[in-house]
Amino acid sequence: MRNFVHSFKTAAAIRPVFPLPNGLQRWPHHHPSLALINYSLRRTIVYVSDAKAEVHKSRLPRNMEIKSELVWLIDEMGEVVGPLEPSRILKNFDFQNKSFVTISENYGEDGQYPLCKIMDRAVVRRSELASLRNKQKKKQIQTKTIELTWVVEPHDLETKLRRMKEFLLKGSRVKILVKPKKKGKVIAIPDAENILQRIKDSVNEVGGKEMKPLEGQVLGLVEVTYEGKKP
Structure with a gap:
């Protein structure tokens, strides 16, 4: 019995020095870090496969x-x-x-x-992937449209400006349409210009920038597009 204990201790001592052959090594059935690596690899493989398929659909024969x-x-x-x-x-x-x-x-x-x-x-491969990434970015950028009239009430203007800033902070593009009201109240040109200035000031507050210059004329139909700062 004494000899058996001695042999067991000797085997345990030399195990780190002389590891078992690969086919006989005992590995744990599950390891969190290995599972995370496998998951990341699967995601990478799926992304690359999808990118290849997308490029293949859009490119010319070769x-x-x-x-x-x-x-x-x-x-x-x-x-x-x-x-x-x-x-x-x-x-x-x-x-x-x-x-x-x-x-x-x-x-x-x-x-x-x-x-x-x-x-x-x-x-060729780098060029195609770069082109695909640019297309995907353009798809991700959404354009929101906010409409108002020159005779908008102060409370409504504040609400629309707040919504515009929220969209810009998310990185969206915002198209502003200011239209004349068909009937009713008419405002002076300085008041109309003040509305446009309020819009510009609100855009600057959140770091937005003018993407397309203002089109139209004051008290007529005015359209201007702003782009939000990348989040």
Whole structure:
């Protein structure tokens, strides 16, 4: 019995020094940090896959997708040569590092053949992803419209200005439409100009800026668009 205890202690002592082979090592069934890493990887893979699919839908044909019998080619000097057969261009082509991309599907006076170019694959990829990100940003930026008349009551003006500032603080664009009232009360030009100044002052308070210059004339239909500061 004494020998057994001694052997057990010896095995425990040498275990950190001589680890078991990979196939025999005992790993915990669940580890929070490993689960978080796996989750992050899955999200990254899904994002990349979605981005690739989005780029593929919006781009022009390339490589073997180009079905035209002949193409015009922009050479290394930037000059257009051809028309050439795509099959000859793609023979022994370095698909790993290069891309044979379509620049225009209908080039020339007759527009019969596409205009193509050989580009670095990495450069093409970066350009496409940058373009996709810009499109996504534009989709995310919402434009809100606030309408009022030149004879707006002070309380209503305060309410609309408060709403405008809330939208701008969220990074939205706000289109302001000031319209004349068809019938009834008419105000003086200085009072109308004061309304426009109140709008500008409210925009400046939240760090907004004029995106499109004011269009129209005082006491007529006036339209101006402001952009909020990025949150």
